[in-house]
Amino acid sequence: MFTGIVEETGKVVFFQKKSDFAKIKIKCDTVLEKTQVGDSIAVNGVCLTVVDLDENSFSADISYESIERSTFKYCTTGWAVNLERALTLEKRLGGHLVQGHVDGIGKIVKIMEYKDAYKLQILYPSELDKYIAVKGSITIDGISLTVASEIAANTIEVAVIPHTFMVTNLKDKKSGDYVNIEVDVIARYLEKLLKKEKDTSKLYEDIQNLMSLEDY
Template structure:
C-alpha cells in the first residue's frame, strides 16, 4: 500500500527482458534506507518487490503481465522513475490509498505552465472512463493527484504544484509521453457494491414475479 507521495526520483541503470519477465536495476538513495530484500517499492506507480539491494541501487523482477499493462514495455536504460516505499502504520497518509496496481497506460497530451503551477492534460483508454470523476483522486506514474476537470475525448486535467513538479519525473515529461494510471480503488469497490445490489434487486423482483405466477 502506498500514498502517492513520491520520495525521490531514481534512474534505471539496467533493464533486461527475458522470456516471461524482465529485471530492472534502479539507482537511488532515499528509498534504500531501512529497505530489505522482499520489501515493496512503487516504481512509477507499479508495486515491485526488491530482489537485490546494493549501496546505491536495488533490483526487481517485472512479470510479463506487468510489462504488458504498464509503461515498462517502453523502458530503457536512463529512464527517470518516481519511487516510494510502502506505507507504514506510523506514516501520514498525505495522498490517497494507492495499491501500485496499474489500471491503464495514458498519454500526456500537453503540459501547460499556468502562473506558478502547471496543468497536465492526460488522455486515457475508454474502459476506465467510468472511474474518472472531477475532484476524484488519480495516480499518474505513482503521483497522487486530483482530477481538476474532465475534457472531451477521454482526457482529464490535473493541476500540479511547483513542488510536485520539481521533485518528480514530471519535469522531464513532454507531450506524447506515456504514463501509468491507477484509478481510485474506492471507486472500484463502489462499482462492485452497486453491481451486487443491482443483481440482488433483480433476483428479488424475479422471485416476486414467480410468486405472483404461482398464485394463479
C-alpha cells in the first residue's frame, strides 16, 4: 500500500523484456534507505518487489500482466520514474490509499502552466469512467492527485502545485506522453457492494415469484 506522495525521481539504467516478464534496474538514492530485498517500491505507480539492490540502485522483475497494463510496455533506459516506498504505520497519509495496481494507460492531452500551478488534461480509457469523479482521488504515474474537472468525454483536468511538478517526472512530460492511471480503490469496492446488492435484490425477487407460483 502507498500514499501517492513521490519520494524521489529515479532513472532506469537497465530494462530487458523476457518471454513473460521484464527485468528493470533503477538508479536512485532516498528510497534505498532501510530497504531490503523483498520490500515493495512503487515505480510510476506500479508496485514492484525489490529482488536485488546495491548502494545506488535496486532491481525488480515485472510480470507480463503489469507490462501490458502499464507504460512499462514503452519503457527504455534513461526513463525518469517516480518512486515511493510502501506505507508504514509511522508514515503520514498525505495523499490517498494507493495499491500500486495500475488500472490502465492514460495520455496527456495538454500541459498548461500558470503562475501558481500547472494543469494537465489527461485522456483515460472509457472503461474507467465509472470510477472517476470530480473532486475524487486519482493516481497518475504514482502521484496522488485530485480530479479538478471533466472537460470532455473520458478527459479530465488535474491541478498540480509547482513543488509536485518539479520533484516528479511530470517536469519531463509533454503532450502525447503516456501515463499510468490507478483509480481510487474505494470506488471499486463501492461497485462490488452495489453489484452484490443488485444481485441480492434479484434473488429475492425470484424467490417471491416462485412463492407466488406455488399458490396456483
